[in-house]
Amino acid sequence: MIMWEYLPVSVSVMTVKQWMKLLIFMVVILKTECLYVGITRLRSAVSKGAVCLDGSPPAYHLHRGHGSGINNWLVHIEGGGWCNNVTACLARKRTHLGSSWKMDNKLAFSGILSDNSKFNPDFYNWNRVKIRYCDGSSFTGNVEAVNPATKLHFRGARIWHAVMEDLLLKGMKNAKNAILSGCSAGGLTSILHCDSFRARLPVDSRVKCLSDAGYFINVKDVSGASYINSYFDQIVNLHGSANNLPASCTRIFSPDLCFFPQYSAQKIRTPLFILNAAYDSWQIKNILAPVVADPHGLWSDCKADIKHCSTNQITVMQDFRTEFLNALSKLGNSPSRGLFINSCYAHCQTEMQETWFSHNSPVLHKTVHGFPTHFLDHICMTRLMNHF
Numbered sequence: 001m002i003m004w005e006y007l008p009v010s011v012s013v014m015t016v017k018q019w020m021k022l023l024i025f026m027v028v029i030l031k032t033e034c035l036y037v038g039i040t041r042l043r044s045a046v047s048k049g050a051v052c053l054d055g056s057p058p059a060y061h062l063h064r065g066h067g068s069g070i071n072n073w074l075v076h077i078e079g080g081g082w083c084n085n086v087t088a089c090l091a092r093k094r095t096h097l098g099s100s101w102k103m104d105n106k107l108a109f110s111g112i113l114s115d116n117s118k119f120n121p122d123f124y125n126w127n128r129v130k131i132r133y134c135d136g137s138s139f140t141g142n143v144e145a146v147n148p149a150t151k152l153h154f155r156g157a158r159i160w161h162a163v164m165e166d167l168l169l170k171g172m173k174n175a176k177n178a179i180l181s182g183c184s185a186g187g188l189t190s191i192l193h194c195d196s197f198r199a200r201l202p203v204d205s206r207v208k209c210l211s212d213a214g215y216f217i218n219v220k221d222v223s224g225a226s227y228i229n230s231y232f233d234q235i236v237n238l239h240g241s242a243n244n245l246p247a248s249c250t251r252i253f254s255p256d257l258c259f260f261p262q263y264s265a266q267k268i269r270t271p272l273f274i275l276n277a278a279y280d281s282w283q284i285k286n287i288l289a290p291v292v293a294d295p296h297g298l299w300s301d302c303k304a305d306i307k308h309c310s311t312n313q314i315t316v317m318q319d320f321r322t323e324f325l326n327a328l329s330k331l332g333n334s335p336s337r338g339l340f341i342n343s344c345y346a347h348c349q350t351e352m353q354e355t356w357f358s359h360n361s362p363v364l365h366k367t368v369h370g371f372p373t374h375f376l377d378h379i380c381m382t383r384l385m386n387h388f
Helices: 016-032 043-048 086-092 156-169 185-192 194-199 227-239 261-267 281-288 300-304 311-331 378-385
Strands: 002-005 035-041 059-063 072-077 106-109 127-131 177-183 206-212 272-277 337-342
Touching (some): 043 156, 106 127, 185 261, 194 206, 227 281, 261 311
Parallel strands (some): 072 177
């Protein structure tokens, strides 16, 4: 296993001022450098029952490759959390995370999806796809019945199959190199569907999976309760996900545990690369210190800006980092596993140009000493990916 990690004395912080500078930079990038790619709503999938929460067709954005990348594919899955009960799913179906009719007709491709060789030198000329996320189960749900009162469709697994089949027909069946990637809930999808993605491609294709901020861990919250375990169990039961989780995991563990990468990734055969912050901001806010575990809001200021964390809160967060690294160790020591773990207070790093590759990104050479702690270096990560 290849593993690189930043080890700060204290948690690395981005101040509000720094985030404002980052936001301004990104606005400039979006105006001057971004490619906007039109949406494909897969209407043919509706007859197969492969639909979003509201019954609308699944969707994706495809920008064709060219030159040396014409037979290479990067399939990236949108993130956006989950819905674990009917109330949450009803709210979700009124947004782009539950209905393709609520999605923008054009989407900016930046970071790992950019077509600019200056900003994305490894993948700029590949066929690049962003699969939109509208099912709320990381593409694992499959419930036939539709409640006539709620009209909710739990069909994430069907969406996955329908979109994959359509991409194969559009040329992915000829892929020489292919990467399945995703951010957050999409990063979890890239783990859960990693082997099934590989199985659809030619046997001589070079296939790898990249999970960005998708390694969610099973850990107790600040109140001592197992909130996230209960939450994932509710998702699996509501969406009927059990049969669409990796069978290599469900033969050993219960389905709710197989929604956690520390269990489901153990037996994945396809090369898998994990990119994550050890102080993942979403996990700190929603797994370690969710609102239900902090009824008096003692963690509110800390979660908003970790400069405002107390000494005890910093210690709790550092303990979370230890738990995170322990969960990563479940992957074992395999040459088909790669890790890039930094100590940013961040969530998702491949989609934003600043954290993927930009003119002022730090360059990490051949040594792990003296690493800056704020930004991921894309050059280092893609080189590491090439070696597993």
